[in-house]
Amino acid sequence: MSPENAPLVLVSNRGPVTYEDDGTVKRGTGGLVTALTGLASHRDAVWIASALTDGDAERAREAGGKPIEVTSPAGGTYSVKLVASDPAAYDRFYNIFANPMLWFIQHYLWDLSNAPDIRRHEVEAFEWGYNVVNEDLADAVVEQIDGVDDPVVMIHDYHLYTLPGLVRKARPDAFLHHFVHIPWTQPDAWRVLPTRIRNDLYEGLLANDIIGFHTRSYRWNFLQCCRDLLEGYEVDFDAGIVRTPDGREVWIRHYPLPIDxxxxxxxxxxxxxxxxxxxxxxxxxxxxxxxxxxxxxxxxxxxxxxxxxxxxxxxxxxxxxxxxxxxxxxxxxxxxxxxxxxxxxxxxxxxxxxxxxxxxxxxxxxxxxxxxxxxxxxxxxxxxxxxxxxxxxxxxxxxxxxxxxxxxxxxxxxxxxxxxxxxxxxxxxxxxxxxxxxxxxxxxxxxxxxxxxxxxxxxxxxxxTQRDPGDWIDWQLEDIRKKRA
Amino acid sequence: MSPENAPLVLVSNRGPVTYEDDGTVKRGTGGLVTALTGLASHRDAVWIASALTDGDAERAREAGGKPIEVTSPAGGTYSVKLVASDPAAYDRFYNIFANPMLWFIQHYLWDLSNAPDIRRHEVEAFEWGYNVVNEDLADAVVEQIDGVDDPVVMIHDYHLYTLPGLVRKARPDAFLHHFVHIPWTQPDAWRVLPTRIRNDLYEGLLANDIIGFHTRSYRWNFLQCCRDLLEGYEVDFDAGIVRTPDGREVWIRHYPLPIDxxxxxxxxxxxxxxxxxxxxxxxxxxxxxxxxxxxxxxxxxxxxxxxxxxxxxxxxxxxxxxxxxxxxxxxxxxxxxxxxxxxxxxxxxxxxxxxxxxxxxxxxxxxxxxxxxxxxxxxxxxxxxxxxxxxxxxxxxxxxxxxxxxxxxxxxxxxxxxxxxxxxxxxxxxxxxxxxxxxxxxxxxxxxxxxxxxxxxxxxxxxxTQRDPGDWIDWQLEDIRKKRA
Incomplete structure (x- = not known):
């Protein structure tokens, strides 16, 4: 099946809609939602995201793990599966590990002589927060692609670096594409993380088939990080390919996001x-x-x-x-x-x-x-x-x-x-x-x-005005087709 | 003449001795002095350094620009030429530009969302401070090697990045070797500097024949900086060579400093x-x-x-x-x-x-x-x-x-x-x-x-105990000989 028609699963922390306590639907905020809206509403796609509000969690319970059809007040109809994680785990995931830890690392924001201090608090935010939410969403993905041939999963942003590894384990045949919406910083910025956590993040991410960034420099920085911070991975800078110890090839690409x-x-x-x-x-x-x-x-x-x-x-x-x-x-x-x-x-x-x-x-x-x-x-x-x-x-x-x-x-x-x-x-x-x-x-x-x-x-x-988000998606699907071939 | 016997000039901000106001001699402080002491006291070498105290400036005036023989209280006799810069220029050089600006960049110490702010103050500290002191010391070097065939100049540390360019202009035939005693950080850390200042620093430094660092990683970071931050320079990572637009080859090496x-x-x-x-x-x-x-x-x-x-x-x-x-x-x-x-x-x-x-x-x-x-x-x-x-x-x-x-x-x-x-x-x-x-x-x-x-x-x-600073110097002289050959 060509990837244009293959069943598509999108995963991101923030979905296209959120539910208020009174059940009304609000458009999700943030640039990512804007970027993916075209993709999710035009194709046979399921969008898996975290339940962010009590209303979301309530709807997720009602849906019993099945996707629900939602029309966004901003237009467009989506098939959405909201995943409610344990609130304490979600808090650690979001407020300690993803922000500020990863956000600060990926924007050179740490004032290193003062912060961060890595203590149990931070390590547990990774183990009992970041990993838990990634597992919850990975389970939803695996369930969604169960019985589907050649599934394509498109994963978004810095909240979900360990998810690809979990999906890969369950479904070695899945095509995993990850787009990172924030900068990728140079290797030394990543050295604040304990090696084990850093390895988990990179190994998770390198379970993808393709990893995309906005710019050539982020792509280059990522390749440098793979060379400087990991062992057993082979980096081909000219081709933009990382070879994993188990012999897979990961393509590192850049796709600058256009606006609609x-x-x-x-x-x-x-x-x-x-x-x-x-x-x-x-x-x-x-x-x-x-x-x-x-x-x-x-x-x-x-x-x-x-x-x-x-x-x-x-x-x-x-x-x-x-x-x-x-x-x-x-x-x-x-x-x-x-x-x-x-x-x-x-x-x-x-x-x-x-x-x-x-x-x-x-x-x-x-x-x-x-x-x-x-x-x-x-x-x-x-x-x-x-x-x-x-x-x-x-x-x-x-x-x-x-x-x-x-x-x-x-x-x-x-x-x-x-x-x-x-x-x-x-x-x-x-x-x-x-x-x-x-x-x-x-x-x-x-x-x-x-x-x-x-x-x-x-x-x-x-x-x-040369391109819009549809072109951006097509460009990525084109690479998915090429890599599959 | 082999470099072992060639007349040698050392240049650093801090010299092997300083003079108190009452004329007594004190040993210079800092790791660099310890490292170079062997070199300067065992060979026919002149050590050029900034006058740091009023006593230094007084002796510099008395010496009328000629080297003076000094016995350090720590042992060893040196031929030293102290150079007094304008105190306001020296203050800008030392207290604004070299520290904290360069020191912070080279140790990832800037808390970027707060500092540094580049204003006229900082730009003038470079133009009317850092450059002035580098010029003063460069003039002393050029004067010292006047009439000398095949002179070798060994330049030290982050205070003197623009000096090699000035010496090179006056003496295209001189052999210039620069050792950097602090880390070399990755390219993004250097982006806080205005492009023109950054170019002046790198172009000055790349007027050397050899640039040495303590470790393989600093050497690698320097090569990456040359590739990412400069135009017209060609970087050969495997050979550790930077080719300048005017066709010279600069060797980038690492020589970890042993202790005595x-x-x-x-x-x-x-x-x-x-x-x-x-x-x-x-x-x-x-x-x-x-x-x-x-x-x-x-x-x-x-x-x-x-x-x-x-x-x-x-x-x-x-x-x-x-x-x-x-x-x-x-x-x-x-x-x-x-x-x-x-x-x-x-x-x-x-x-x-x-x-x-x-x-x-x-x-x-x-x-x-x-x-x-x-x-x-x-x-x-x-x-x-x-x-x-x-x-x-x-x-x-x-x-x-x-x-x-x-x-x-x-x-x-x-x-x-x-x-x-x-x-x-x-x-x-x-x-x-x-x-x-x-x-x-x-x-x-x-x-x-x-x-x-x-x-x-x-x-x-x-x-x-495998090596001492003498071996460290020999290793560098060996590379000087190789590059000359």
């Missing part, structure tokens, strides 16, 4: 967005700088504001003429590092506004909320989009902004984002640690002539 | 050491755990004490039977991160002593001072030597301890130290971030049977 630019444009033309636009335009000054981010340490929010501070100091002629609008969605606020980060962001905003503001002008407008339509309204009217993440798997904002922006806005783009491999040529590239360079880029963007702005904006739009 | 174990043993048998031994033995309990370190963030002092805390909690039978003696030399206390680190060390010691101590027993004995003889006395009598650095170029304590220890003491050795490539087989290897593993290793070491202790101690002594 059509859907993005549709949202941008909705009535609620128009309302926000009205509000925005009433307050608009000569120039609008915009950032839209989850308030994550990796997003480099502080240095962005510091660069704006420096820009205003070095270019007082922009006083009262520019607003830096920052829409930040608070995130993981129960992790102390994140709560503290939000506090420091607010404090810095207060300082910059105090230092440069006037009775008629607040330089930074900070919005701590998650509202897609509100962000969309700002996307349409920015002059400068700032994406200065320290390290970022892809960064979808860098793609969403340019396809709806109506002012040939200039993108300031960190060279350490995945999006930079595709968009760097038409953006103002910045080293995210270099505040002076970022300040200079703000000035360059705000004083750029119209022709150059148009040239760059056209370039960005052309690249971003 | 004879000298170490001589110090250990001095009368002052005996006095300290007397004091030590009067207070000795069943077991003595020892660490001797500069109080640097990279040394991982806190996790060492946390592991001891955990060990005492899990093995209460050792109560009142063991002392953890920590001799830490305060270092760079004018850098806020270091001052804060010392405070946190003292606070943690207080907590552990409060938690486990008894009216007759203080579990941790913290000595914040630098006294070689006092350390030597402790070396002789430890049961366990803890070297758990997060990342450490070589770590000489791991070599000094075992050659004078009289109790077949067990070494707990971090797998991220340079010394681990040589000594790992006979030490208890630990992942420095793994507090549980470190605590387990303390227990394993304290309960190890005598035969196993002897086997390991013999193994360590055999490796450490």
């Amino acid at each position: 630019w059509n859907a993005t444009r549709n949202v941008a033309s909705s009535p609620r967005v128009s309302e926000f636009e009205g509000q925005l335009l009433r307050r608009r000054r000569d120039h609008l700088i915009l950032r839209v981010d989850r308030a994550d340490l990796s997003k480099n929010v502080l240095r962005g504001f510091s660069a704006f501070d420096l820009f205003l100091e070095q270019h007082p002629e922009f006083s009262e003429r520019v607003t830096f609008m920052a829409q930040l969605m608070p995130s993981r606020t129960d992790v102390p590092e994140y709560a503290e980060y939000l506090e420091r962001i607010e404090a810095l905003v207060a300082v910059v506004n105090h230092r440069h503001g006037t009775p008629d002008w607040m330089p930074i407008h900070l919005k701590l909320r998650d509202d897609l339509e509100e962000a969309m309204a700002s996307y349409k009217h920015y002059d400068v989009l700032m994406v200065n993440a320290m390290f970022d798997g892809m960064n979808l904002v860098a793609k969403e902004g340019p396809v709806v922006n109506e002012r040939n806005g200039v993108s300031i783009l960190s060279e350490n984002t995945g999006a930079h491999e595709e968009l760097g040529e038409f953006a103002l590239s910045v080293n995210p640690f270099d505040i002076q360079e970022t300040a200079d880029s703000i000035h360059a963007a705000l004083t750029m002539d119209a022709a150059e702005r148009a040239r760059r904006a056209d370039g960005l739009r052309a690249i971003i | 174990w004879n000298a170490t043993r001589n110090v250990a048998s001095s009368p002052r050491v005996s006095e300290f031994e007397g004091q030590l033995l009067r207070r000795r309990r069943d077991h003595l755990i020892l660490r001797v370190d500069r109080a640097d963030l990279s040394k991982n002092v806190l996790r060492g004490f946390s592991a001891f805390d955990l060990f005492l909690e899990q093995h209460p039978e050792f109560s009142e039977r063991v002392t953890f003696m920590a001799q830490l030399m305060p270092s760079r206390t004018d850098v806020p991160e270091y001052a804060e680190y010392l405070e946190r060390i003292e606070a943690l010691v207080a907590v552990v002593n409060h938690r486990h101590g008894t009216p007759d027993w203080m579990p941790i004995h913290l000595k914040l001072r630098d006294d070689l003889e006092e350390a030597m006395a402790s070396y002789k009598h430890y049961d366990v030597l803890m070297v758990n650095a997060m990342f450490d170029g070589m770590n000489l304590v791991a070599k000094e301890g075992p050659v004078v220890n009289e109790r077949n003491g067990v070494s707990i050795l971090s797998e991220n130290t340079g010394a681990h490539e040589e000594l790992g087989e006979f030490a208890l290897s630990v992942n420095p971030f793994d507090i549980q593993e470190t605590a387990d290793s303390i227990h394993a070491a304290l309960t190890m049977d005598a035969a196993e202790r002897a086997r390991r101690a013999d193994g360590l002594r055999a490796i450490i």
